[in-house]
Structures are given as structure tokens and as C-alpha cells.
Amino acid sequence: MNAIAVNKKFITTAELKDMxxxxxxxxxxxxxxxxSRVNRSTYENLTYKGDENDFFSAEAFVPNGVICLMSAARYYELTNFLPDAVDVAIERKKKVNTLPEWPEIRIFYFDASRMDLGVTEVRDGDNCFHIFDIEKTVVDIIYYRNKIGIEETSExxxxxxxxxDRQIDRLYAYAKRLRCEKIVRTYLEVLV
Structure with a gap:
């Protein structure tokens, strides 16, 4: 256990079996x-000595979840808004059995076409989490502008x-695939 104690926050049963x-x-x-058991397939390593990151917890408690919306915007430094919960997207038909008391995790149910687009993996040593890339995050925030707030969306x-490093072509491509190209174009015209 000492080999992973220092650098891995959450460990799956399969990883333990492989060891x-x-x-x-x-x-x-x-x-x-x-x-400490988190859910049926994941344990928290209580001897972990690395940096704490709420996104690692989100990855452990919401398998196949992707960091999205304002949490992703904060990660990419697109907003000064500090979310009170970690926003995590999962596919509509999936279920989450247990959520931690801290950090608070807010679940958003996306359809499969929205979930498969623009997912990247961020690694920090042996730990990792999945997050939507910056253009997908911007398109999602514009799409969910009524839930998030118009001021936050504009910011x-x-x-x-x-x-x-912005890629407007990719932004338009995502907007077109997610059927919100008109809204994105309107926002861009107003701000540019």
C-alpha cells in the first residue's frame, strides 16, 4: 500500500486487485x-499526502462524469465566480448512488451527443479527472444561460x-453539432 499511499487519492477495486x-x-x-469505501467500486486512500482537488472527488463519486459549466469555466479562468458546488455532467440514463457531503456535487444530465463531444482528461500524477474542453464549456454555458445567469454567461x-488560444472555428463547430449555433452567433455579434 505504501507505493500508492503518497500519490493516489482514490483507488478502484480493479486497481487494487491488479496490485x-x-x-x-x-x-x-x-x-x-x-x-475508506466511497461506493461499490472505489475507495478513498486515507494516507494520501498530495494536493486536495475537488475534481478528483467528483471523478470518484460520479464515475463517467465530466466536469462542466461553471466549474469548468473556473478551471479555465473564464470567470471570477466561485461555484459553491462542483458541476458534473453525466449521461441522462446513468444514476449516481452516493454523493459526498463535501465537496458538494451538482449533477447535470446531458444527452449522449452532448456527453461525447470535447471531453479531455487532465492528469496530476496518478490522479485524473475528465473535463470538457474550453470551447465546449463556452457553448454549454451559452446553451444553459438561463440556469447559469446572463451576467455570468457574458463574462x-x-x-x-x-x-x-481561442478557436472560434471549433466553437462554431460545437454549436452547430449541439444545435445552438444561432444563440452562439447572436452572443458573439453582441460582444464583438
Whole structure:
């Protein structure tokens, strides 16, 4: 257990089995206070010494979830707004059994076509989480502008347009695939 104790926050049962731990040994590690069960397939490593990141928790508690909307906008430094919960998108037909008390996780149900577009994996040592890329985040925020707020939506788009690494072509391609091209074009015309 010491080999992963320092650098892996959440460990799946499959990963533990690959390391040679039987279910009996996993149970013993739980009794000793080294592991804590998060859900049926994931354990929290209580001896983890690395940096805490709410996105790692979201990945553990919401398997196949993707960081989205204002949490992703905050990650990409598109807003000064500090979300009170981690926004996570999952496919409509999926269910989440348990959520932690902290960090608070807010679930958004996306259809399959919206979930498959623009997902990237961010790695930090042995830990990782999935997040929508910056253009997909901007399109989603414009699409959900009534839930998020018009001021926040405008701020995100203004900050995106100031970036040197912006890719307007990709933004339009995402908007077209997600059937919100007219709304995105209207916002861009107003701000540009």
C-alpha cells in the first residue's frame, strides 16, 4: 500500500486487485483505516499526502462524469465566480448512488451527443479527472444561460474572446453539432 499511499487519492477495486490485493486484504486495509469505501467500486486512500482537488472527488463519486459549466469555466479562468458546488455532467440514463457531503456535487444530465463531444482528461500524477474542453464549456454555458445567469454567461464569453488560444472555428463547430449555433452567433455579434 505504501507505493500508492503518497500519490493516489482514490483507488478502484480493479486497481487494487491488479496490485495483488484480495478482497480479504482490501477489507483489512479498510479496518486499519488506510482505505475508506466511497461506493461499490472505489475507495478513498486515507494516507494520501498530495494536493486536495475537488475534481478528483467528483471523478470518484460520479464515475463517467465530466466536469462542466461553471466549474469548468473556473478551471479555465473564464470567470471570477466561485461555484459553491462542483458541476458534473453525466449521461441522462446513468444514476449516481452516493454523493459526498463535501465537496458538494451538482449533477447535470446531458444527452449522449452532448456527453461525447470535447471531453479531455487532465492528469496530476496518478490522479485524473475528465473535463470538457474550453470551447465546449463556452457553448454549454451559452446553451444553459438561463440556469447559469446572463451576467455570468457574458463574462465567460468576454474572457474567452480575450484569450490568445481561442478557436472560434471549433466553437462554431460545437454549436452547430449541439444545435445552438444561432444563440452562439447572436452572443458573439453582441460582444464583438
Amino acid at each position: 495483488g490485493y484480495s478482497y480479504y486484504k482490501i477489507g483489512k486495509l479498510e479496518e486499519q483505516g488506510i482505505l 465567460v464569453l468576454r474572457n474567452y474572446l480575450k484569450r490568445r
